[in-house]
Amino acid sequence: MTLHPHRPVLGMALAALLLVPWPLAAASQEPKPEQVLKHDKLEVVLPDFPSDGLILDIGGGGEGVIEQLKGRRVVAVDLSKRELEDAPGEPLLKIVMDARDLKFLDGTFATTSVFFTFMYIDPADHAKVFQEIHRVLKPGGRLLIWDVVFPLRTDPRQIYVLYPLHVKLPAADINTGYGVKIVEKQGPEHFVSLAKASGFEVVSRKDEQGWFFLEMKKTA
Numbered sequence: 001m002t003l004h005p006h007r008p009v010l011g012m013a014l015a016a017l018l019l020v021p022w023p024l025a026a027a028s029q030e031p032k033p034e035q036v037l038k039h040d041k042l043e044v045v046l047p048d049f050p051s052d053g054l055i056l057d058i059g060g061g062g063e064g065v066i067e068q069l070k071g072r073r074v075v076a077v078d079l080s081k082r083e084l085e086d087a088p089g090e091p092l093l094k095i096v097m098d099a100r101d102l103k104f105l106d107g108t109f110a111t112t113s114v115f116f117t118f119m120y121i122d123p124a125d126h127a128k129v130f131q132e133i134h135r136v137l138k139p140g141g142r143l144l145i146w147d148v149v150f151p152l153r154t155d156p157r158q159i160y161v162l163y164p165l166h167v168k169l170p171a172a173d174i175n176t177g178y179g180v181k182i183v184e185k186q187g188p189e190h191f192v193s194l195a196k197a198s199g200f201e202v203v204s205r206k207d208e209q210g211w212f213f214l215e216m217k218k219t220a
Contacts, residue, residue, distance in 0.1 A: 031160045037151060037182070041164040042210050044146065048170055053110030054092070056136065058099045058129070059117030063174055064089040065167055066113045075109070077102070100125055102132045109136055113144045116165070116211075118191070119180050126190075130198040134218055143200060143216040148178075149187045151210075158182070163210065188212040 046065065051073060057066040060076025061083025067074045067090065074091035077099065078084050084094040097103060099121070112133045121129060133143055148163055161182050167174040191214055192202055200216040 031179075034155075034157050035159050036179070037153065037155070037158040037161045039151060039161055039163045039210055041166055042148070042208075043166050043168075044208075044211065045168045046146075049144070051111045053138070054108070055111045055113055056102075056104070056109040056133075057091070058112060058114045058133070059120070060084065060091065060094065061087050063087065063167075063176055064091075065115050065169070065174060067091040068172060068174075069169055099129045099132060102136050104136045106135055107138045107141075109141060110138055111142045111144065112137060115146050116148065116178060118145065118147045119150075119178065119183075119186075123183060123186060123190075126194055127197070130194045130200075134198045134200065137218045139218060139220050141218045142203070143195070143214075143218070145191055145214045145216070146211065147191070148180075148211050149207075150183050150185075153182060188214060 046069060048069060051070065055066065055070055055074045057074050057076045059078055060067060060074065061078035061080050064076065064087030067076055068088055071090055072092045074089075075093045075095065076084060076087065076091045077095045077097040079096065079098055081096050084096065087094070114133075118126065118129075137143065151161060153159075159182055160179060163178045163180075165174075165176050165178060167176075188205060188207065192205075195202060195214070195216045199219055201219050202214060203217050204215040206213040
C-alpha cells in the first residue's frame, strides 16, 4: 500500500533520461532534469529472515521484494491494483488496501514488513500507519522497516531524488530505481520516535549508505 504507486507512467523523454518513473499524477507535473538529484546506488543485501505465522507486507506491489523472499507466508497490500497485479512472487494474498485503515482484526499478524514504502507515504500519515500496524500485530510481533535517508539539498532547484537500487536476495537479484520528492529531516530517528509513541520498542538498527533498517517489537 503506497500512497503513491512505485511505478506510475512517466513521459517518454524524461523516462529515457532518468530510467525511472515518478509518483506524480500527470505529465505536466513530471520533474525537469535540473530538479532531480541522482543518489548513489543503494546496495541492499536481504537474507531470509526468520518469521512465525503470516507476514503483512505494506506496499507489496511493484517489485514484490518480500513476496519473492517469503512466498506464501506473505499477505501483500497496496493502494494500487496494477502494482499488485504486476508484482512477481507468489504471496498467499494480494489485497488492494490503505495502510491508514487496515481491514484486518486486531492481532492478526506475527510480522509486518515495510520495504522502501514509507518514502512514498505523506509524513503526516506516518503516525496513523504505525498505529494500524501496531493494532494488527500480535503481542510481541515484529515490524521490519527498510527505507531511504533523504539527502541534504545543495542546489535549491533539486526537489526530487532518484535512488538506483540493487537488492540481493538469496535466489535473485533485483535492479530497480525509486524517484520521490525530497522530504527534509526524514531518516531513522523519525521512525524511532514514531515507534516509541506507538508502543514499539526498537530491537535492532542498521545504518547504511543512503538507507536504513529497523526491527521493532510490539510491547505487551
